[in-house]
Amino acid sequence: MAVTINLKDPALLDALAAKTASAGGLLRCAAGEFSPAVFANSLGAEDMVLTDLIVGEKLPIEIFSLDTGRLPPETYDLIAAVKAHYGLTLKLYYPRHELVEGYTRQNGINAFYESVELRKGCCHVRKVEPLQRALAGKKAWITGLRAQQSATREGLPVHAFDAGNGLEKFNPLADWSEKEVWAYIKLNGVPYNALHDRFYPSIGCAPCTRAITPGEDIRSGRWWWENADTKECGLHLKATP
Secondary structure (H helix, E strand, O other): OOOOOOOOOHHHHHHHHHHHHHHHHHHHHHHHHOOOEEEEOOOOHHHHHHHHHHHHOOOOEEEEEEOOOOOOHHHHHHHHHHHHHHOOOOEEEOOOHHHHHHHHHHHOOOHHHOOHHHHHHHHHHHHHHHHHHHHOOOOEEEOOOOHHHOHHHOOOOOEEEEOOOOEEEEOOOOOOOHHHHHHHHHHHOOOOOHHHHHOOOOOOOHHHEOOOOOOOOOOOOEOOOOOHHHOOOOOOOOOOO
């Protein structure tokens, strides 16, 4: 955790209480009005906040994660911690083996470093295609996206129709600050990825994630060899007409 927070700050606690109530309302809306709804848990700090809210309120929202096959060991440890803490076995989706084999045979095992196109191709095989299977037949999906995470997420709505995937999309933490996320985690004893304590604010596949230094953008550790305006994997891109 790179951010410093004062858990006795009245302004922070008031803001957190209000935003927690609002997020809970959005989750209840998704569960009640757009069933079946699912939560795509990428196992980041924000996603653990939403996991705590969904489980705590016993909402009928399926929680799943994408196991790309190249996650850090600490992420697998967190998957186990989620089961131990909440009694929740995450539903895991994996890449289709024939797609991974085809990609690596044609391009090489670490081809994603060579160009944006090859990196996005790897993300498509390991993330986008499994997500499409996870969302099939669903009416809504929930994410832990925040507007402050990167320039590509400015103006992020809390609820909008996802034309690319053909269903409603809820971002209950869209207006949360990093301090509010961590205050919730600390106040509620929520388990989180150990890499966060080693200056990894954003965690994805192990080869594509590094620690950041003080003052760097929180997404600078993801695909650090690319320009900031390309740093999305394809899971959250808007459909083009």
